[in-house]
Amino acid sequence: xxxxxxxxxxxxxxxxxxxxxxxxxxxxxxxxxxxxxxxxxxxxxxxxxxxxxxxxxxxxxxxxxxxxxxxxxxxxxxxxxxxxxxxxxxxxxxxxxxxxxxxxxxxxxxxxxxxxxxxxxxxxxxxxxxxxxxxxxxxxxxxxxxxxxxxxxxxxxxxxxxxxxxxxxxxxxxxxxxxxxxxxxxxxxxxxxxxxxxxxxxxxxxxxxxxxxxxxxxxxxxxxxxxxxxxxxxxxxxxxxxxxxxxxxxxxxxxxxxxxxxxxxxxxxxxxxxxxxxxxxxxxxxxxxxxxxxxxxxxxxxxxxxxxx
Amino acid sequence: xxxxxxxxxxxxxxxxxxxxxxxxxxxxxxxxxxxxxxxxxxxxxxxxxxxxxxxxxxxxxxxxxxxxxxxxxxxxxxxxxxxxxxxxxxxxxxxxxxxxxxxxxxxxxxxxxxxxxxxxxxxxxxxxxxxxxxxxxxxxxxxxxxxxxxxxxxxxxxxxxxxxxxxxxxxxxxxxxxxxxxxxxxxxxxxxxxxxxxxxxxxxxxxxxxxxxxxxxxxxxxxxxxxxxxxxxxxxxxxxxxxxxxxxxxxxxxxxxxxxxxxxxxxxxxxxxxxxxxxx
Ligand code: SF4
Ligand code: SF4
Numbered sequence: 001x002x003x004x005x006x007x008x009x010x011x012x013x014x015x016x017x018x019x020x021x022x023x024x025x026x027x028x029x030x031x032x033x034x035x036x037x038x039x040x041x042x043x044x045x046x047x048x049x050x051x052x053x054x055x056x057x058x059x060x061x062x063x064x065x066x067x068x069x070x071x072x073x074x075x076x077x078x079x080x081x082x083x084x085x086x087x088x089x090x091x092x093x094x095x096x097x098x099x100x101x102x103x104x105x106x107x108x109x110x111x112x113x114x115x116x117x118x119x120x121x122x123x124x125x126x127x128x129x130x131x132x133x134x135x136x137x138x139x140x141x142x143x144x145x146x147x148x149x150x151x152x153x154x155x156x157x158x159x160x161x162x163x164x165x166x167x168x169x170x171x172x173x174x175x176x177x178x179x180x181x182x183x184x185x186x187x188x189x190x191x192x193x194x195x196x197x198x199x200x201x202x203x204x205x206x207x208x209x210x211x212x213x214x215x216x217x218x219x220x221x222x223x224x225x226x227x228x229x230x231x232x233x234x235x236x237x238x239x240x241x242x243x244x245x246x247x248x249x250x251x252x253x254x255x256x257x258x259x260x261x262x263x264x265x266x267x268x269x270x271x272x273x274x275x276x277x278x279x280x281x282x283x284x285x286x287x288x289x290x291x292x293x294x295x296x297x298x299x300x301x302x303x304x305x306x307x308x309x
Numbered sequence: 310x311x312x313x314x315x316x317x318x319x320x321x322x323x324x325x326x327x328x329x330x331x332x333x334x335x336x337x338x339x340x341x342x343x344x345x346x347x348x349x350x351x352x353x354x355x356x357x358x359x360x361x362x363x364x365x366x367x368x369x370x371x372x373x374x375x376x377x378x379x380x381x382x383x384x385x386x387x388x389x390x391x392x393x394x395x396x397x398x399x400x401x402x403x404x405x406x407x408x409x410x411x412x413x414x415x416x417x418x419x420x421x422x423x424x425x426x427x428x429x430x431x432x433x434x435x436x437x438x439x440x441x442x443x444x445x446x447x448x449x450x451x452x453x454x455x456x457x458x459x460x461x462x463x464x465x466x467x468x469x470x471x472x473x474x475x476x477x478x479x480x481x482x483x484x485x486x487x488x489x490x491x492x493x494x495x496x497x498x499x500x501x502x503x504x505x506x507x508x509x510x511x512x513x514x515x516x517x518x519x520x521x522x523x524x525x526x527x528x529x530x531x532x533x534x535x536x537x538x539x540x541x542x543x544x545x546x547x548x549x550x551x552x553x554x555x556x557x558x559x560x561x562x563x564x565x566x567x568x569x570x571x572x573x574x575x576x577x578x579x580x581x582x583x584x585x586x587x588x589x
Contacts, residue, residue: 010319010320037475107409144511180448202352
């Protein structure tokens, strides 16, 4: 089983539109939307939800008003400034713990002399398994202000793997989160191939570089694609050159095309419209298959490795 | 006045709004780039970085001579960052949150702490804007401590503009929470609307007033504007989908530098924000 992860460093480079297109093009894949803070793949793929699960991660400290004597030890112990002198609206304890700031380390719980602090599990989001026209989709939603998106990403990925094994699918296509932090690391460690979708801008270039350092750090083969390349052709060339120098071949270019937005509005993948960007994405998918094969990774079953559905 | 510029998803033009707004405020203005995974404000303002500070968190360093291999520390750690099977514990620095719990529970006093660098804060000035940016080291997972360190540089008076990370997670909340007003940047597309809705819900939970800037206003459809109307959120500005803006952005130029007549637009945005903001 192989995992193709599509990431971008910077958000908004058109990653999700490309993943939705891959989902439609790939003949036999499981899809995993690991962009759990801004999961938008479902807006295109119109999933039918089959399974819905709550996601708990870590703990949060809660002071029981009845038992707190107001000694203030917890204030001293907490390194995350989460313990506040109580104002209105947070029960009658002299202190309350701001759940947003609470890191869930449990130090206050352990050292409270009155044992007045509970430590329930933290409800951090939910995840879903759905059917779509592009194949099974595992997606999730992190609750607002939650931090453990890395763990939710890991949950989505392992569920996608389980489904792939169960349905004997060879490929998992992962829509990765933006950035270079915890959720990104969780989405790509151990993956077979990473496609970095970037745009020809100074920020795109800057973030692309950070992302390629990350794939290098974890020793995962990477390829790049410059989206909207014609907005700044010379910048696109420069990005492609530096990416190649860092060992990441160019898998393709996608032109700036208003049809990408039209497709989004119609809840269709770009390749489901006839347009230039659709042609570019089909070529990208084909190219990516040959780059993948040099790493021993198969994106399409051998008999159907043509990329056109 | 402390303003945050935020957005539910990346790439909507958050940094563009932050740097252009910083350029029209009457200085001294502080711009805090809290998007520590991808700090990009500097690419547009190009300040000379005059000061760099490392940001670290305290992590345990077990003194093997004192350790009695009781295993208390490993049992305590919520993050499996220190592991002991009744052996001298093993520390996994990249998992450690720096809570200090293992040090405190260790009955043998065998766990002194050492600082571990996870990123830097850089400071520089450019045309009346003082930029303070955090940068998480590549491969590190823990952004909040860097954001907290950046925030200590907020101006006590004058204008502070915070460029927040995109999304709705703890890093965004950490960046915006002491702000007086949040400017949400979005695009008028289905993805933009979905992510705006989530971000507005998060900001409302913090009880901070917010307004919306619609970027690339002519693409997409009218659903974002309908949403703002029905939710009583002011649309502060609509930035046209102008190829000149996209090109300036691609070169790393602010809109105002590339198209000087757009200065009036951002002047207006600043005025609107100031009149909407309760603490201006
Ligand atoms: S400081 Fe806290 S997070 Fe780090 S190893 Fe010790 S108990 Fe675990
Ligand atoms: S709690 Fe202290 S003595 Fe016990 S195993 Fe940990 S470091 Fe060693």
